[in-house]
Amino acid sequence: MKTKMKKSAPQWALKLATSQDRQRAQDAYRKGTWQITWPEKKSLRIWARRQGWPAPRFFFDRRFIETMLASDANFALAVNESGLRVFIPMEHYEISPKQLKALDALYEKREDMGALGSRPTRWGTLVEELREIRRAVEANVMIEVEGRKLENFDDFISWAHGRYHALEDGYDSWYGDDDS
Numbered sequence: 001m002k003t004k005m006k007k008s009a010p011q012w013a014l015k016l017a018t019s020q021d022r023q024r025a026q027d028a029y030r031k032g033t034w035q036i037t038w039p040e041k042k043s044l045r046i047w048a049r050r051q052g053w054p055a056p057r058f059f060f061d062r063r064f065i066e067t068m069l070a071s072d073a074n075f076a077l078a079v080n081e082s083g084l085r086v087f088i089p090m091e092h093y094e095i096s097p098k099q100l101k102a103l104d105a106l107y108e109k110r111e112d113m114g115a116l117g118s119r120p121t122r123w124g125t126l127v128e129e130l131r132e133i134r135r136a137v138e139a140n141v142m143i144e145v146e147g148r149k150l151e152n153f154d155d156f157i158s159w160a161h162g163r164y165h166a167l168e169d170g171y172d173s174w175y176g177d178d179d180s
Helices: 022-031 041-050 060-069 072-081 097-108 123-138 153-163
Strands: 002-004 014-016 035-037 085-089 092-095 110-112 118-120 142-145 148-150
Touching: 022 060, 022 072, 022 085, 041 060, 060 072, 072 085, 097 123, 123 142, 123 153, 148 153
Parallel strands: 092 142
Antiparallel strands: 002 035, 014 085, 035 085, 110 118, 142 148
């Protein structure tokens, strides 16, 4: 069973945590930007009891996470032996020229409407792609695109608006908001 917190960074911006990543996992847990793949709960409870960890019938997940994050040793034990998989945001991700070209193609794709001119046909897909980049930035993944570093929401908005400026007025959904 996979538990996903609120709108997290996209899968491409996550990495499997190692025993050395406790602090980063703890930060991602607090921010709700990690993903966990849980093993079968009954066997995990048995494993936890064998380690001397709490294994209550109620709120087991919360207690397991608290215990796992309590020390470097506990975290290493959990990620190496329990069957639990913890995915945390990468520190850095570079958008390749090929990926950028694909985004630009979505922006530029139009349908000819004769005398009415043309209309964009792939902006919905582009907005979703931009939202993924924004979520990665919001999860503290430093995104690099053409040598520019996107380290916060303002950096992202400045870059996205500068590159895809017509989206701001020409499309109903906004890449800066998941609810539109």
